[in-house]
Amino acid sequence: MTVKKIAVLTSGGDxxxxxxxxxxxxxxxxFHGLEVFAVQRGYAGLINDDIRxxxxxxxxxxxxxxxxxxxxxxxxxxxxxxxxxxxxxxxxKRGIDGLVVIGGDGSYQGANKLNKLGIKTMGLPGTIDNDIxxxxxxxxxxxxxxxxxxxxxKLRDTMSSHERSSIVEVMGRHCGEIALYxxxxxxxxxxxxxxxxFDLTEVSQRMVxxxxxxxxxxxxxxxxxxxxxxxxxxxxxxxxxIEPRVTVLGHxxxxxxxxxxxxxxxxxxxxxxVRKLIEGESGKGCGIIKGELVLTDIDxxxxxxxxxxxELYELAKRLSQ
Ligand SMILES: Nc1ncnc2c1ncn2[C@@H]1O[C@H](COP(=O)(O)OP(=O)(O)O)[C@@H](O)[C@H]1O
Ligand SMILES: O=P(O)(O)OC[C@H]1O[C@](O)(COP(=O)(O)O)[C@@H](O)[C@@H]1O
Ligand SMILES: [Mg+2]
Numbered sequence: 305m306t307v308k309k310i311a312v313l314t315s316g317g318d319x320x321x322x323x324x325x326x327x328x329x330x331x332x333x334x335f336h337g338l339e340v341f342a343v344q345r346g347y348a349g350l351i352n353d354d355i356r357x358x359x360x361x362x363x364x365x366x367x368x369x370x371x372x373x374x375x376x377x378x379x380x381x382x383x384x385x386x387x388x389x390x391x392x393x394x395x396x397k398r399g400i401d402g403l404v405v406i407g408g409d410g411s412y413q414g415a416n417k418l419n420k421l422g423i424k425t426m427g428l429p430g431t432i433d434n435d436i437x438x439x440x441x442x443x444x445x446x447x448x449x450x451x452x453x454x455x456x457x458k459l460r461d462t463m464s465s466h467e468r469s470s471i472v473e474v475m476g477r478h479c480g481e482i483a484l485y486x487x488x489x490x491x492x493x494x495x496x497x498x499x500x501x502f503d504l505t506e507v508s509q510r511m512v513x514x515x516x517x518x519x520x521x522x523x524x525x526x527x528x529x530x531x532x533x534x535x536x537x538x539x540x541x542x543x544x545x546i547e548p549r550v551t552v553l554g555h556x557x558x559x560x561x562x563x564x565x566x567x568x569x570x571x572x573x574x575x576x577x578v579r580k581l582i583e584g585e586s587g588k589g590c591g592i593i594k595g596e597l598v599l600t601d602i603d604x605x606x607x608x609x610x611x612x613x614x615e616l617y618e619l620a621k622r623l624s625q
Contacts, residue, residue, distance in 0.1 A: 307402035315346030315407035319444025321566035328574025424586035439591025473533035
């Protein structure tokens with residue numbers, strides 16, 4: 305049986321493009337004759353029954369906005385079977401039989417639980433971390449990388465004027481994708497990610513060699529999942545006497561207007577999720593692989609670790625000599 309009433313929520317860390325995805329789900333659902341509801345504050349809103357009907361105008365003027373108009377939450381209560389049951393019951397009592405969850409790997413775990421409780425659930429990859437498998441990119445990643453690259457451009461100006469080295473700590477909870485892409489795009493000499501072991505003595509020596517080779521500055525990009533940028537700086541100073549300046553970009557990476565890539569990805573995936581729900585699919589994660597929209601069992605998505613692109617990593621290393 306196909307769905308008649310669906311809901312959409314955003315969960316976990318917000319990401320640029322979540323609004324574009326909400327807009328796509330609402331407008332595509334209405335276009336196909338469904339009733340569409342929005343849940344405020346992710347899974348917390350499901351438990352608190354904070355659910356409202358949406359119309360075409362409720363998602364006007366949001367495609368260009370960062371953050372999420374539906375707000376988001378990290379909800380402990382939803383981690384319990386009792387919380388999940390309340391959430392499913394609140395949807396059911398309104399006759400809502402389909403749910404689109406826009407969030408990261410944690411939110412996918414929650415979507416999987418709701419699917420097992422009989423709610424037809426679709427996951428949309430919304431996180432800056434790009435840590436979800438079975439999609440080349442997550443919504444927000446492109447914008448976050450652009451922000452990091454822009455910041456490094458600025459740092460280069462001052463660092464090269466002083467012939468200094470810079471350590472930039474970027475987000476990525478257990479995942480080095482932001483560091484990898486931003487590092488390659490900004491010409492960082494060293495990229496430190498949780499997926500690849502490294503030796504700080506070698507990293508320190510590389511910095512010294514770079515200056516001896518005539519470089520006027522040196523950039524180390526470290527994913528927060530490795531350690532704090534300050535810890536790397538302390539170690540480098542101990543090894544070499546060089547005093548790198550540390551910049552922690554923090555939540556700046558999660559704000560601002562989404563790039564056109566993120567808006568297009570969000571629009572395509574939001575519409576895809578709705579069409580697949582109508583076709584009777586459920587318990588799937590939506591993704592894009594080599595330009596093609598794909599569905600993968602959400603059970604498989606949450607039980608698979610995303611692979612790391614060693615080719616790009618090696619390329620960044622070769623080109624930053
Ligand atoms: N194993 C799980 N079972 C049920 N719900 C979960 C699980 N893991 C996470 N969630 C829910 O998803 C929310 C968002 O997850 P989180 O990891 O914080 O962000 P993200 O989805 O961006 O990775 C959590 O606060 C929790 O409510
Ligand atoms: O916003 P918070 O709660 O400080 O969380 C920070 C975390 O959220 C992220 O920005 C996004 O991660 P999630 O998608 O898992 O929420 C991580 O890169 C970062 O570690
Ligand atoms: Mg996550």
